Amino acid sequence: MRFSQLFTTLALSISIAGVAQARDQLSLAGSSTVLPFATIIAEEMGKNPSFKTPVVESGGSSVGKKGVCDGIGTEYIDIGNASSRMKTSELEYCDKNGVDLTEIKVGYDGIAVANSINGETLNISKADLGKALTAEIPQEDGSWIPNPYKKWSEINPSYPDIEIRVYGPPTTSGTRASFAEMVNQKAYCAKDELAKKASAARDDKKGKKCRAMRTDGAFIEAGEQDNLIVQKLQEDSLTYGIFGFSYLDQNRDTLQSAIIDGGGATFEAIASGDYAISRALYFYVKHAHVGVVPGIAEYMEEWTKHWGDDGVLADAGMVPMPADEQAKYKKAMSELPKLTADML
Amino acid sequence: MAQTRTEKIVIDSLKARGKKERNFRLFGVSAIALAVIFLAILLVSIVSKGAPGFFQYYAIFEVELTRERLDPRGDMSDQSLFEGQAKKIINEAVLEFTGAKNRSEKKAARSLLSNGSDVRLVEFVKNNTDKLDTMQKIKFALDDDADSYFRGFIKKETPEKQRRLSDIEISYLDKMKKEGLISYEVSDYLFFGSASRNAEMAGIKGAFIGSMFTLAICFIISFPIGVATAVYLEEFAPKNKFTELIEININNLAAVPSVVFGILGLAIFINLFGMPRSIPLVGGMVLALMTLPTIIISSRAAIRAVPPSIRDGALGIGASPMQATFHHVVPLAIPGMLTGTIIGMAQALGETAPLLMIGMVAFIVDIPGSVTDPGTVLPVQIFMWADFAERMFIQKTSAAIIILLLFLMIMNGGAVWLRRKLERRW
Numbered sequence: 001m002r003f004s005q006l007f008t009t010l011a012l013s014i015s016i017a018g019v020a021q022a023r024d025q026l027s028l029a030g031s032s033t034v035l036p037f038a039t040i041i042a043e044e045m046g047k048n049p050s051f052k053t054p055v056v057e058s059g060g061s062s063v064g065k066k067g068v069c070d071g072i073g074t075e076y077i078d079i080g081n082a083s084s085r086m087k088t089s090e091l092e093y094c095d096k097n098g099v100d101l102t103e104i105k106v107g108y109d110g111i112a113v114a115n116s117i118n119g120e121t122l123n124i125s126k127a128d129l130g131k132a133l134t135a136e137i138p139q140e141d142g143s144w145i146p147n148p149y150k151k152w153s154e155i156n157p158s159y160p161d162i163e164i165r166v167y168g169p170p171t172t173s174g175t176r177a178s179f180a181e182m183v184n185q186k187a188y189c190a191k192d193e194l195a196k197k198a199s200a201a202r203d204d205k206k207g208k209k210c211r212a213m214r215t216d217g218a219f220i221e222a223g224e225q226d227n228l229i230v231q232k233l234q235e236d237s238l239t240y241g242i243f244g245f246s247y248l249d250q251n252r253d254t255l256q257s258a259i260i261d262g263g264g265a266t267f268e269a270i271a272s273g274d275y276a277i278s279r280a281l282y283f284y285v286k287h288a289h290v291g292v293v294p295g296i297a298e299y300m301e302e303w304t305k306h307w308g309d310d311g312v313l314a315d316a317g318m319v320p321m322p323a324d325e326q327a328k329y330k331k332a333m334s335e336l337p338k339l340t341a342d343m344l
Numbered sequence: 345m346a347q348t349r350t351e352k353i354v355i356d357s358l359k360a361r362g363k364k365e366r367n368f369r370l371f372g373v374s375a376i377a378l379a380v381i382f383l384a385i386l387l388v389s390i391v392s393k394g395a396p397g398f399f400q401y402y403a404i405f406e407v408e409l410t411r412e413r414l415d416p417r418g419d420m421s422d423q424s425l426f427e428g429q430a431k432k433i434i435n436e437a438v439l440e441f442t443g444a445k446n447r448s449e450k451k452a453a454r455s456l457l458s459n460g461s462d463v464r465l466v467e468f469v470k471n472n473t474d475k476l477d478t479m480q481k482i483k484f485a486l487d488d489d490a491d492s493y494f495r496g497f498i499k500k501e502t503p504e505k506q507r508r509l510s511d512i513e514i515s516y517l518d519k520m521k522k523e524g525l526i527s528y529e530v531s532d533y534l535f536f537g538s539a540s541r542n543a544e545m546a547g548i549k550g551a552f553i554g555s556m557f558t559l560a561i562c563f564i565i566s567f568p569i570g571v572a573t574a575v576y577l578e579e580f581a582p583k584n585k586f587t588e589l590i591e592i593n594i595n596n597l598a599a600v601p602s603v604v605f606g607i608l609g610l611a612i613f614i615n616l617f618g619m620p621r622s623i624p625l626v627g628g629m630v631l632a633l634m635t636l637p638t639i640i641i642s643s644r645a646a647i648r649a650v651p652p653s654i655r656d657g658a659l660g661i662g663a664s665p666m667q668a669t670f671h672h673v674v675p676l677a678i679p680g681m682l683t684g685t686i687i688g689m690a691q692a693l694g695e696t697a698p699l700l701m702i703g704m705v706a707f708i709v710d711i712p713g714s715v716t717d718p719g720t721v722l723p724v725q726i727f728m729w730a731d732f733a734e735r736m737f738i739q740k741t742s743a744a745i746i747i748l749l750l751f752l753m754i755m756n757g758g759a760v761w762l763r764r765k766l767e768r769r770w
Contacts, residue, residue: 023620025710025718027703036732039707040541046709047463049422053709055622055718058728059700075614075621225731250733252506253498310451312459316541317733 023074026054026295030064030081031174032224033244034281037318045302051295061174069094072288080284083174088341100287102336104329108319110245110270110278111179113258119237120160122258128155130188132164135212138198147214167222167229168242178279180211246317270319300333397743400531401486401494405437411476430462442516452512458485460545488543488736539709543736550711554719561628570639578647579669598637605634606701621703622718630698635688642684646677679766686759696723722748
């Protein structure tokens with residue numbers, strides 16, 4: 001008797017699930033770099049009693065871009081967050097699933113290279129930073145060998161005479177992808193004469209193969225949690241870390257930014273473009289869900305209220321876009337232009 | 345009397361034997377001592393870091409609750425109060441107190457109180473409609489940076505550029521302190537607040553309720569199925585190759601990494617059945633899959649521990665196998681089954697990995713009202729807080745860890761108590 005009662009409850013609870021298919025709040029997922037800002041917007045929007053607060057999942061940029069393209073229907077997310085732009089291969093996956101998207105850029109986040117204030121400031125050129133962290137280094141004869149540099153000073157005697165040890169995010173992270181592209185590929189392999197020649201010789205004119213980070217212990221993957229990297233840097237003044245600028249901003253009293261090509265990571269330097277290791281933050285809206293899941297338009301509008309210089313987003317460490325870009329993406333929010341391969 | 349050779353050998357070996365015994369005891373005691381030391385270090389570090397997380401700084405300001413400004417539509421509805429000027433009223437009070445004049449001073453003054461102060465004011469008005477159109481002293485939480493200043497994490501001595509509070513902001517805070525506006529109290533936000541990006545407003549209520557819903561679903565599904573499986577396999581199932589295969593599979597399932605159950609949940613419940621993401625119902629079902637093997641294995645052990653004489657006695661006086669099982673064996677095995685279930689539940693309470701796949705590792709502000717509302721669970725809340733950049737989240741994280749640990753202790757303590765109370769010895 002008692003068992004049959006329990007089974008009835010069970011059957012009942014499963015039948016509830018059948019009813020609850022329609023979704024009345026937004027569902028987002030993606031980059032852990034965009035998440036702190038997206039959650040601020042979600043919370044602001046949720047203050048309005050007419051809307052439920054959107055649910056924001058983490059997972060990394062690749063999860064955001066793939067998740068939004070998995071299909072159409074309320075079991076899939078409405079908006080994917082990403083801190084690296086969609087690639088043509090990723091867009092093909094969307095086309096295959098019949099998902100149309102609009103790309104909205106919301107602002108920038110600097111990628112800080114930093115260490116403890118008790119350690120030595122790293123004053124380095126971007127090209128040399130790439131040289132220190134890329135997996136393979138070209139030889140005079142055009143062949144590639146595993147990165148031989150053990151100490152910073154081996155690259156240039158003016159750099160600190162300590163072992164190269166850098167904590168950074170894992171491969172699922174947009175921070176990592178952007179750093180590898182801007183530093184390893186564009187600053188080192190595409191600029192350094194020898195590396196340029198050797199890249200062309202291995203059929204890699206753009207230097208994409210340079211994006212691979214070292215795996216011999218000089219570059220250490222520290223997980224998606226930037227706070228973990230911050231903690232490790234505070235404890236060990238001989239290591240450096242690569243992480244989102246907002247974490248440096250919150251820990252300015254214990255961490256210092258490396259000087260890269262003559263400048264450190266500050267809010268002003270990132271906003272003006274002087275500090276060049278930064279990446280844009282995006283979200284991708286699924287057209288088929290606009291107007292079906294309530295609140296997508298309002299969510300987008302909420303971004304435009306706060307993405308300015310003195311908004312809550314800037315206070316949390318997001319670097320605002322210039323006014324013309326803000327106007328452009330504000331327009332895109334209402335017109336929803338379809339993202340096509342030639343736009344990338 | 346001279347010793348014989350044999351006596352000598354025995355006496356010598358006795359010494360060695362005693363030494364071996366002493367050494368063994370020493371090893372045992374030192375192993376336990378080491379474990380106790382580690383546990384003590386862990387607990388002291390968690391409690392000392394987490395205890396401040398239960399408190400936070402508040403500032404008391406007197407504000408005028410003008411009805412027209414707070415409730416422009418005049419119907420006291422949520423929408424009307426939202427459209428009202430709660431934030432402006434608070435800002436006016438702060439600006440008046442600080443005497444801020446130019447734009448940057450005003451901005452500094454406005455940033456000192458929590459971003460959610462207007463919500464607090466609206467809550468107050470909703471609960472005290474009779475106090476409208478009067479002056480009221482209301483306690484607002486300080487912004488997390490201001491809170492960190494009073495905690496001593498942000499120091500005046502640090503150069504202005506290297507700290508998150510400007511000199512003006514610090515001077516305003518000092519003034520508040522001097523005039524007795526600041527109080528350090530048990531954080532009501534921690535217990536009654538939901539997830540928030542403002543560290544000072546973040547609380548565990550939403551995650552706690554989500555955890556309770558998830559565990560309830562998990563229990564409703566896994567306990568009856570687990571017990572029924574165990575009873576059938578132990579008492580009724582024929583012993584053949586097929587039941588052996590099932591047994592091996594159940595034991596294997598108990599060792600499967602929990603994230604695999606999350607993938608299964610995503611494929612079956614969400615993609616195939618079309619259930620929504622991020623809901624405790626799906627979370628509970630996934631965790632039920634995970635706890636089932638634990639419950640089945642412990643229930644079978646409990647049934648096996650019932651002496652065969654009880655079963656034989658029942659059958660001997662003419663009870664059917666069904667009656668023997670449900671009238672005699674199962675009631676005696678229940679304490680063991682419950683213990684296994686509670687331990688399985690406690691394990692489920694601490695899981696995040698399987699929930700990642702089904703969208704419960706998420707920032708969810710609204711407190712779930714039923715199992716089909718989006719919700720998250722305590723360990724996920726801890727995981728999310730640990731990742732936010734704001735410093736105050738470190739204390740909140742530790743406080744939430746203490747609460748989670750307390751719950752695990754209560755559940756495991758409950759299991760021990762149940763066993764003691766219901767256990768029968770033969």
